[in-house]
Amino acid sequence: MSALDSLLHRRSVSKVGASAPSHRDLFALVEAAGTVADHSSLRPWRLIELRGAARDRLGHALADAEGPGANREKLVAKMHRAPLLIALVVVHQPSAKVPYWEQEAVASGVAHALSLLLDEAGWGVMWRTGQQTRSEPVRQMHELRPNENLLGWLYVGDAPPGQRELRRKRVNPMDHLTEL
Numbered sequence: 001m002s003a004l005d006s007l008l009h010r011r012s013v014s015k016v017g018a019s020a021p022s023h024r025d026l027f028a029l030v031e032a033a034g035t036v037a038d039h040s041s042l043r044p045w046r047l048i049e050l051r052g053a054a055r056d057r058l059g060h061a062l063a064d065a066e067g068p069g070a071n072r073e074k075l076v077a078k079m080h081r082a083p084l085l086i087a088l089v090v091v092h093q094p095s096a097k098v099p100y101w102e103q104e105a106v107a108s109g110v111a112h113a114l115s116l117l118l119d120e121a122g123w124g125v126m127w128r129t130g131q132q133t134r135s136e137p138v139r140q141m142h143e144l145r146p147n148e149n150l151l152g153w154l155y156v157g158d159a160p161p162g163q164r165e166l167r168r169k170r171v172n173p174m175d176h177l178t179e180l
């Protein structure tokens, strides 16, 4: 499939099944996603796989971040919407030339590319975040270093069988593209 076709047919899948790509399955996709444009090739990103009980620990960290009113059970259950969560991490590299925002743009590009590649490989994927994404308990649960921040998680599992739902509405290029 061409990049054009892959993008036009991509859909986020909110309800996925119990199978997920293995650690090894991800290698080729991560290698390809890592080819995005990257000023000074700083590689300012990394990914963390969360499977099994790691998802429970994330639910508890989100509940800790929310405080006393949190519905802990519900938050833990939400982390089980997919068998694999891939945490997206921007790793800020010291650089006089490349500011932080450019490095976030690179990490975000990797995340979009990986999401597209997983979709093209037949997996169901959805990028999710939440208000507590950059909270201290969630940082600690991921063992982030001081120069790292989360960009959310790709929820990955097998796509439901049958015809894929087509994109409801495409953007109108004229609304987004101008000339000077």
Ligand SMILES: Cc1cc2nc3c(=O)[nH]c(=O)nc-3n(C[C@H](O)[C@H](O)[C@H](O)COP(=O)(O)O)c2cc1C
Binding pocket: 010, 011, 012, 013, 126, 127, 128, 129, 130, 151, 152
């Ligand atoms: C950084 C980022 C964070 C997102 N967080 C959420 C989220 O927490 N919950 C949600 O329902 N959708 C979230 N989305 C949107 C979905 O991933 C998805 O794009 C949306 O449901 C539209 O579906 P589509 O990708 O098929 O157009 C997020 C997207 C991005 C890029």
